[in-house]
Amino acid sequence: xxxxxxxxDGLLKRYGRVTALRDxxxxxxxxxxxxxxxxxxxxxxxxxxxxxxxxDADDGSCRVLGSDVRKEPYAIRARIGFLPDAFELxxxxxxxxxxxxxxxxxxxxxxxRARRVETSLQLTRTEELAxxxxxxxxxxxxxRVGLARALIHNPDILILDEPxxxxxxxxxxxxxxxxxxxxxxxxxVFLSSHVLADLEEICDxxxxxxxxxxIFSGDIAGFRKQMHSTTRWRLSAVTRPIPLPSxxxxxxxxxxxxxxxxxxxxxxxxxxxxxxELVAKGVDVCELAPLRxxxxxxxxxxxxxxxxxxxxxx
Amino acid sequence: xxxxxxxxxxxxxxxxSLAVFVLGPSLVIAASLLGATIAEGFRYPFYVSRQMNPxxxxxxxxxxxTFFVMMFGTVxxxxxxxxxxxxxxxxxxxxxxxPLTVALAQVMFAAAITFSAWIAGMLTxxxxxxxxxxxxxxxxxxxxxxxxxxxxxxxxxxxxxPQPAMVLWAFLAxxxxxxxxVNPAVRPKLLYIVPVMSILFTAVSAFLLxxxxxx
Numbered sequence: 001x002x003x004x005x006x007x008x009d010g011l012l013k014r015y016g017r018v019t020a021l022r023d024x025x026x027x028x029x030x031x032x033x034x035x036x037x038x039x040x041x042x043x044x045x046x047x048x049x050x051x052x053x054x055x056d057a058d059d060g061s062c063r064v065l066g067s068d069v070r071k072e073p074y075a076i077r078a079r080i081g082f083l084p085d086a087f088e089l090x091x092x093x094x095x096x097x098x099x100x101x102x103x104x105x106x107x108x109x110x111x112x113r114a115r116r117v118e119t120s121l122q123l124t125r126t127e128e129l130a131x132x133x134x135x136x137x138x139x140x141x142x143x144r145v146g147l148a149r150a151l152i153h154n155p156d157i158l159i160l161d162e163p164x165x166x167x168x169x170x171x172x173x174x175x176x177x178x179x180x181x182x183x184x185x186x187x188x189v190f191l192s193s194h195v196l197a198d199l200e201e202i203c204d205x206x207x208x209x210x211x212x213x214x215i216f217s218g219d220i221a222g223f224r225k226q227m228h229s230t231t232r233w234r235l236s237a238v239t240r241p242i243p244l245p246s247x248x249x250x251x252x253x254x255x256x257x258x259x260x261x262x263x264x265x266x267x268x269x270x271x272x273x274x275x276x277e278l279v280a281k282g283v284d285v286c287e288l289a290p291l292r293x294x295x296x297x298x299x300x301x302x303x304x305x306x307x308x309x310x311x312x313x314x
Numbered sequence: 315x316x317x318x319x320x321x322x323x324x325x326x327x328x329x330x331s332l333a334v335f336v337l338g339p340s341l342v343i344a345a346s347l348l349g350a351t352i353a354e355g356f357r358y359p360f361y362v363s364r365q366m367n368p369x370x371x372x373x374x375x376x377x378x379x380t381f382f383v384m385m386f387g388t389v390x391x392x393x394x395x396x397x398x399x400x401x402x403x404x405x406x407x408x409x410x411x412x413p414l415t416v417a418l419a420q421v422m423f424a425a426a427i428t429f430s431a432w433i434a435g436m437l438t439x440x441x442x443x444x445x446x447x448x449x450x451x452x453x454x455x456x457x458x459x460x461x462x463x464x465x466x467x468x469x470x471x472x473x474x475x476p477q478p479a480m481v482l483w484a485f486l487a488x489x490x491x492x493x494x495x496v497n498p499a500v501r502p503k504l505l506y507i508v509p510v511m512s513i514l515f516t517a518v519s520a521f522l523l524x525x526x527x528x529x
Binding site: 077 | 411
């Protein structure tokens with residue numbers, strides 16, 4: 001049976017007249033990396049704050065590791081590491097001093113403190129920053145320091161709000177490696193991000209939110225299925241122009257001198273038959289392969305579909 | 315609470331604000347005594363007025379010191395955690411500790427600084443006037459009350475709004491308290507009222523800290 005680290009059910013949150021969340025329900029499976037995607041203002045940060053016990057929902061319930069966020073906020077806080085989208089570091093402290101303070105704050109036994117600091121430094125690859133004061137760090141270094149702090153008490157769940165924002169490509173690769181490593185160690189990671197290509201690479205599950213409502217919660221394959229995605233294919237050949245097979249069904253999207261891209265369903269048997277037919281016609285086929293649509297395309301499609309439904313309903 | 319105090323201590327020693335808050339009132343009182351002494355003819359021990367004996371001069375200086383100690387204490391409570399409140403970084407503390415613990419540590423740290431500043435100031439007065447006020451016990455109790463009032467007011471004002479101008483309200487509150495502190499009829503009552511008021515202010519600060527972070 002699937003164990004859930006986070007279960008939100010019918011969350012409602014209003015700021016004055018603005019409804020930030022409406023009937024928001026989703027679940028995050030234990031030991032997974034779950035991406036949380038949505039446009040700016042969709043309700044991601046509000047949801048993450050409710051999950052992290054920082055904000056009370058007006059209605060609905062949320063359980064984190066089996067504990068109710070309203071009834072046991074402090075028990076939950078002890079088991080989660082939260083990295084907000086924006087934070088500042090105390091400029092005059094060294095990283096080691098800073099992490100040392102948090103080992104005290106989390107009441108880690110005195111004998112374990114130095115080891116915990118070292119583990120956090122190693123995990124986030126910040127050993128070389130340990131004795132440096134925190135005033136002159138790059139955005140990527142600051143983010144790693146924030147992660148080191150969020151990991152200091154060895155939390156079961158890591159909740160990250162836009163951790164990749166402002167990171168250079170190298171820092172993003174390092175962040176993905178770290179998150180994978182944490183998953184291997186059995187941690188649950190729930191993160192929001194606008195870098196969907198990165199999420200697609202590392203996430204097991206997705207929660208998609210639009211205008212305060214969750215429109216999808218589940219694995220990425222399920223999301224593609226829900227979007228009824230038709231696969232895009234590429235046919236490349238040396239021969240010019242490339243003739244289409246006799247029983248071609250589908251829609252040509254792009255047609256170049258050495259390749260054609262089209263959308264449609266193609267079974268392995270059909271694929272073999274097409275290649276045989278083209279070869280028989282003297283075409284030197286290089287490739288007939290599926291091109292998966294990106295998560296970004298799927299997300300845009302999901303949002304468009306929702307908007308169309310809303311327009312139709314109104 | 316020790317962890318938050320440790321953090322505040324590390325931070326304020328690194329940026330040297332601790333030295334300013336502890337030694338600032340001593341420098342002000344030394345400058346005042348020196349100024350008064352030079353104006354009426356330089357001699358040692360220093361004095362506020364030539365007509366008073368050293369113990370009376372020390373008592374006058376101690377009154378002025380209490381006022382400056384309260385002002386510096388208010389700023390210490392407001393200033394030490396101001397960056398954390400402005401940037402909501404205080405939230406990382408609240409993930410690990412309850413808001414009341416954080417607010418209490420904030421008040422205790424500023425109160426400890428304020429009382430240390432008073433001790434440093436009294437040593438300065440003793441050295442410059444060669445005397446201590448006769449009712450030193452009452453002055454010490456008054457300083458402790460002043461330290462509590464200043465630090466809890468500074469902490470409360472910070473959580474209401476971290477705008478620098480807000481500290482003026484805390485100054486005003488302290489200025490209003492000072493005449494009461496030197497009034498022998500009211501002073502004993504303040505020893506009970508101010509701690510209760512400080513507890514209340516600290517509890518409100520804790521509530522506002524959590525609200526501010528969540529917003």
